[in-house]
Amino acid sequence: MGDGIMMNETQGHLLSRYAECMMWLARYMERTENLARLLEVTETFVRDANGQIAWHSIVQINSDEQTFLALHPSGDADAVASFYLTEQANPASICATAHAIRENARAVRPLVSIEMWTQLNVFTRWVLDLKEKDIYQNSLSSLCTHIKQDCQAHFGVTEGTLYRDQAWLFYKLGKTLERCDQITRLVDIRYHMLLPQGEAPGSEIDITQWTAVLRSAAAYHAFRRLRPVTITPANIVGFLLKNEGFSRSLAANLRLMDETLALLASYPGLRSRCSQLQECVAELRVTLAEQTAEDIIIRGLHDYMSWIQQQLSQLQGQIASEFWPPVSAVAVQADFQMQA
Amino acid sequence: MTPTALHAPPQATSSGLLDNYRIPDFFCELMNRRDPTPPTLQCVKDRLAALSLPELRRRTQAAEAQLYRMGITFTVYSDKEAIDRILPFDAIPRVITAQEWDHVERGVQQRIQAINLFLHDIYHDRNILRDGILPAELVLNNPNYCEAMVGVDVPGGVYVHINGTDLIRDDNGQFLILEDNARTPSGVSYVIENRHMMLRLMPDLASGLPIRSVEEYGLRLHQTLCEVAPEGVVDPQVVLLSPGIYNSAYFEHVFLSREMGVPLVEGKDLFVENHRVFMRTVNGPRAVHAIYRRLNDDFLDPLAFNPNSLLGVPGLVEAYRRGNVTLANALGTGVADDKAVYAYMPRIIRYYLGQDPILQSVETHICAEPDGLAYTLANMNKLVIKPVGESGGYGLLIGPHASQKELADFREKLLADPSNYISQPVINLSVTPTLCPDGVEARHVDLRPFALTGRSVWVLPGGLARVALRKGSLVVNSSQGGGSKDTWVMAS
Known part of the structure; x- marks a missing residue:
């Protein structure tokens, strides 16, 4: 190196x-x-x-x-x-x-x-x-x-x-994982607060309240710069979840997580520890890329957000068991990894 | 030095720092050296004299705020909370001339060579006991004597890799050894941080003076630990073992691991398998070869010592005994810095090295011996009486400062357990100008130089100068309200 x-x-x-x-x-x-x-x-x-x-x-x-x-x-x-x-x-x-x-x-x-x-x-x-x-x-x-x-x-x-070594990569994993978690929670709760059950997407909305959702994610001015033709809930949900240029979006942070895991996997001996984590992130990215914001809303925003949250939580658990396993598990691994 | 000039009454127009300094009868490091002032010292003195008191206060406050922000602190635990305190920093440096340092350095080196030979002997052939140089029971019944070390060969015969020697100066300015610290001496981080602070704070005071650098300590420490790693290991993995973030000296542990560039580990980060030590990394177990441990013997290994210790590593001592890992310092070094063994140190030096001690010890009476006890009881009001097992300035009596009741109470403690005590005459510790609430005043000071021993003994040119901030106090320990100063060892 x-x-x-x-x-x-x-x-x-x-x-x-x-x-x-x-x-x-x-x-x-x-x-x-x-x-x-x-x-x-x-x-x-x-x-x-x-x-x-x-x-x-x-x-x-x-x-x-x-x-x-x-x-x-x-x-x-x-x-x-x-x-x-x-x-x-x-x-x-x-x-x-x-x-x-x-x-x-x-x-x-x-x-x-x-x-x-x-x-x-x-x-x-x-x-x-x-x-x-x-x-x-x-x-x-x-x-x-x-x-x-x-x-x-x-x-x-x-x-x-x-210093940019493995410590930095774990720091970045933490930061991106937390951003994914935060943005999905915000979108999930605010969407349902502003659109009570039964109201169809596209009905008249309270612009002030929807821009407040953007402000809560530091996204308001970035969103304005795109000058969307209409401000709709689907537009806003789409921006917060799928916009690659917005640094707190789900898509941007899943991509960063992917890149970070790839860097971690490039260290000698860490490839196999990272492979399962990389698969999990890849799957999340695919599900997000394959759907438009409208798709997500029609199929059920809440269910999708909940599923992503579960995946993120599992990801944290997998990172823990790969890199800081409980003490007894390490002792077992030591049997076949002994090097003086 | 012209005493009349120094005793001159303060002038309304002058606000010089040293104008109102009252020179005591004691040896003063800066103002009363009993011989002509060396040129480097005169230079420091002149520059200090040109500084004003408000200016010094302003700079000191800035320094202390900076130390607090940077977390250069030690933690004091009360019943309910943990309070981070800085070690009070005094911005007037303590200066040691090249000639004085040469003497100190040689004396410390000699002392450590003798201590290492002594430790090897008492854990192997015990010649010194057989030859009756000191009483066998003092060594073999010593609470710090470690049975697990008997017959164990340590790399290079080095037991004490890191040592702190407490030195004081008497009325005549003669350096005396007050105490050896051969277990896990602390304070070296302050030597280096005080220097950094001093250079930031007083660049004008230090400018152009031949002050010896203290920068290389971390590098030397790492090198020393590599030198004493188990034989045959090419690229040894060194770690620093700390009790963890709640330990009061955690800052120093952080500092040293950072300066060495090695991981700071806690007991739970290490494990032993097939009598080899490993640390848990993101890439699985990684062999460890040398451990600078800042944990006392008792806590190192629940299998070997205190079974309730959660701080240690099960199996560590056996791995060490088999020579698979080096511990610095070795186990059982506490016998050498025992306050009773201290009394025999001049004889120990002569026995192993055939030399007279370069640095003298303080005259010591051993209360375990009938003569020593009788003398101590008859002269309590003139002596300092210390429990042999304590450190940090706890549990001692300073006879001349004690009340009748304190003397009587202490007498009972002494009679109940004489072998737990030694006594020494009160030494008029040297003083040095120190910033105090009422201005710059004389305060007692000591010096703890640090020495590293791998293939040879290296002494850091400097040391922790601890200063008693209370007027007249002889106790300089940080746990007892002491502060610290930067020590400037001059190259010429």
């Missing part, structure tokens, strides 16, 4: 724990950025049929109904913001993901650049120190903007300073 230097053969053996932590570091950072954007957009743009802020849609998107009702039995909509920002008992809150980010970052600290660690250190400490009153004192949108910018700074520092 073109490493540019004479080096020892001991390179290129990434510790399983590092791979796992890099993947989750990326997933949690991506999740945090998405949630911050969703909170901000919801407060500003997303309204229900009565014109109220549709806080509950966030609970639905994240499948957190049970946790939310356990903490807020009255279902108080105003509690959603703090539930997702500072509520420690909510494992999906930004303060909980910040904690997970911090633990993973500490674990991979020997591996990542000092700039990356320093930025994460400052960011996670700041989030973990946030109190509920900060939401009201500083306004939700400025807090969310701050969080989003810190996440984006992280992705920038990472792009600029992280």
Whole structure:
């Protein structure tokens, strides 16, 4: 390989724990950025049929109904913001993901650049120190903007300073997998919220609410640049799922995942570990490429989104069992892979 | 040095850093050296004198904020929470001349050679015990004596690969060895990070001075570990074994693995199969040949020692005994840095090397011996009395600073278990100008140089200068409110 230097053969053996932590570091950072954007957009743009802020849609998107009702039995909509920002008992809150980010970052600290660690250190400490009153004192949108910018700074520092070895590839797998997960959840829930059962696709739609869906995925301006002839739910669903140029679309991230797995498979000894994963991603890409957005909607958007989510979850499980298998399984493998 | 100039009353117009410095009777590293000030020191002194107090405070605050942001911290655990603390950083460097360093370096090298020969002997033929140089029970009944090491041959006969020697200077500026740290000495990361901080913070102070670099420690450490890897391994895989992210010294573990370019592993990342050690990688098991372990002996292997340890690796000790993997430092090195064995160290050096010690030890009374106990009891208010098994400055009594009640209480502890204690005269530790809440004042300081031993002994030109931030305090440990300084060893 073109490493540019004479080096020892001991390179290129990434510790399983590092791979796992890099993947989750990326997933949690991506999740945090998405949630911050969703909170901000919801407060500003997303309204229900009565014109109220549709806080509950966030609970639905994240499948957190049970946790939310356990903490807020009255279902108080105003509690959603703090539930997702500072509520420690909510494992999906930004303060909980910040904690997970911090633990993973500490674990991979020997591996990542000092700039990356320093930025994460400052960011996670700041989030973990946030109190509920900060939401009201500083306004939700400025807090969310701050969080989003810190996440984006992280992705920038990472792009600029992280060494491109296997650790980077696991980081990218985590990031793309999380984006696939986020976009399918958003499309699934918002589509059904805006088009109640029985209404035919093509009937009159609330433009403001549909553009809010785009904004929730940072897709609004990109979508405008395409200057679609009409704004229809199918157009928007098609853009979010199938547009290769939109960096958060399902199609773009499945392609990136495919490319990342191909790079990983090019390391000596990793080809066989990657083959099943590559097949799974290839299948997902084919099903997406073969259907138009209209096809997907007519055949059942919800079922398709659920199926993709299941596949993504299985993919995460397969990556784990290939690259960081449970301890007993490794000991068995060691029998025939012994090399001094 | 003209004392009148230094004692001059502060002038309204002058705000020089050292104007109000009250020179104590102790040996002061910068201001009271009892002989003419060497030129490099004079230069540092002049530059410091030109700096203002507010400017130094501003720079110090910037440094401490930077250390916090970068997570150059150690973790203190209270009942409920974990708090990350920085080691307080003092921006006035401690300077050591080339001549002084030459003496320290040779003394440390000699000491480590003797320690390695001593450890080999007590785990093999035990000649030193047979010849009555020190009492056999002191070695063989020592809690740190490791039966598993008896008869085991370690590569190159090296037991202590990484050593930290605690040095102090007495009233006359003479360097004395206070303590050996031959198990898992910590603090070297601060030596290097303090230097980086210093160069960022005080480029004007360091400019043009022949300060010796501390950069190559990581490279040397890796090289040392490769040198002592099991024989026949061409390209040894080195790892650093850490207790994990919750350990208070985790930053240092991160730092060292990064500087060496090797993985930081936890016990669960390693396993032993057919008495060989492997790490779990994304590409399956990968053989490991040398482990720089930052885990105490007891926790290394639940099969060999503490069966409840979840931090260790089952089977590691047997793999080590068979020579399939090298541990640095070796097991059972704690006998050599035991505070009671310390008293015999000058005799140990003479026994193995036939040389007089280059660096002197502090006069030590062993309470396990009747004479030592009698002397200690009769002079408690003049002595420092230390438990032999503790480190970190815990559980010791400083006689002259103790109240009558503290003396009486300690007397009971001492009488209940005399063999657990040694005593030493109170040394008037040297002082150095340090930034304090009321200005720049004299504070006591020590020095811990770090040495690496593979095929030969190499001493990092520098060391951790720990400073007692409380006025008059002689305890410099970070766990007891100490801070640190950059140590400048001059090349000429």
